[in-house]
Amino acid sequence: MNTTSEAGRRGQTASEAAGLDSNDAAVEATETFVAHRNLLFTVAYEMLGSAADAEDVLQEAWLRWVRVDVGQMSDQRAYLVRITTRQALNRLRSMKRRRESYMGSWLPEPLLTTADVAADVELAESVSMALMLVLETLTPIERAVFVLREAFGFGYDEIAAAVDKAPTAVYQIAHRARRHVEARRPRRTVTARQAQAATEAFRRALETRDLRGLLDVLAPDVVAISDGGGIKQATPRPIIGADKVARFIVGGLTKNRVALIVEPTTVNGGPALALHVDGELDGVIAMCVEDTRITGLYFVRNPQKLTRVESETPLTLR
Structure with a gap:
């Protein structure tokens, strides 16, 4: 017992x-x-x-x-x-x-990012809309290898374990992906101040429907992409060229006669604009600036992709 x-x-x-x-x-x-x-x-x-x-x-x-x-x-x-x-x-x-x-053009989901993300040049570039769109052209395995190697600096052995490939194969994939991305990514960098200046000039021209002001800040070969996801109106294909982009913007604003409020914000580590129509968030425009002029406009209107632009998302490469 x-x-x-x-x-x-x-x-x-x-x-x-x-x-x-x-x-x-x-x-x-x-x-x-x-x-x-x-x-x-x-x-x-x-x-x-x-x-x-x-x-x-x-x-x-x-x-x-x-x-x-x-x-x-x-x-x-x-x-x-x-x-x-x-x-x-x-x-x-x-x-x-x-x-x-997917209905129409697809854009990455924009993130409202913290000031430290914008201050970290390497991090800001790795999550920029421009680079994220380039990464869309890679195969899944190429994208994984490129991200882990180029953005996060992991060794080939570590990446091999993550993607179930031999280190020698990972090396070849990384080389191929890097060459592919380098041929398509923006080449000319600008300072944060220059990017902000271009964004502010675009904002002023947008608010005043100023065609001349838009033409002055847009690069001749600017590309504008809009994503409505089949929920909001958006152009089905990219618009290319400063004259076409500027006239499309001014024509749309004039035709619809909307009460537009444009607020500066920071999306994916770079300057952007939040557009409010009749008091409601209508979309976010991120942009790529090269040589002080805008070469890419990325307008996300799909409301399902706008849930992360009102509170900051912390990001890190370490």
């Missing part, structure tokens, strides 16, 4: 101890995940161009993370990036099929 009771007490104590260890492990896993969450979100977002899908990827990564023995890992950050990359790759492959049936 006494022996049984003693055994029961020992079993209860062991169970309680095991429970405490389990709780400690859960706390450690949670703290580690939270500590790297901004990095993991940035990885997923750069791979997907969608904050909503990036959040889903993080949820899937978390469910896999809590099943592993965190204490046995030598590099928890690398492992978290690995499982996030794998989930993002799976999501990206399915998104490619989904975007084939």
Whole structure:
């Protein structure tokens, strides 16, 4: 009787101890995940161009993370990036099929970003609308390798583990992706002050329907892309050329006679404009500035993509 009771007490104590260890492990896993969450979100977002899908990827990564023995890992950050990359790759492959049936032009989901993102030149460029659109032309595996190598500086061995490829294959993929991106990305950089000046000039011309003012700030070969997602009106194809873009903008504003309010903002690490019509957010225009003139206008009107422009999203490459 006494022996049984003693055994029961020992079993209860062991169970309680095991429970405490389990709780400690859960706390450690949670703290580690939270500590790297901004990095993991940035990885997923750069791979997907969608904050909503990036959040889903993080949820899937978390469910896999809590099943592993965190204490046995030598590099928890690398492992978290690995499982996030794998989930993002799976999501990206399915998104490619989904975007084939997307109504009109597709643009990345804009993010209202913090001042430190804009101050970090490398980070701001990696999440810029212009570069994100270039990344859309890569295959899923090329995009994953490019993002991990060029934006986050991971070694070929680490990337190989994340994408299930040999390091030699990853090296070749990285070289091919880099060459592809370099041929298409904006080449001439401007200072933050020059970008702000071009944005302000565009804002003034927009508010006053000033055709001459628009022509002065738009590059001759400017490209304007608008994304309404089949919900809001948008041009089905890009508009190319300063004269066509300026006349389209002024013509649309004049024809619709809308009560337009244009507010400066910061989207994806760069200057942008938030357009309010009749007191409601109608869309966000991000832009690419080269040699003090605007070469790219990216107008997101799809309301499903405007949920992350009212509160800041922290991003990081580290």
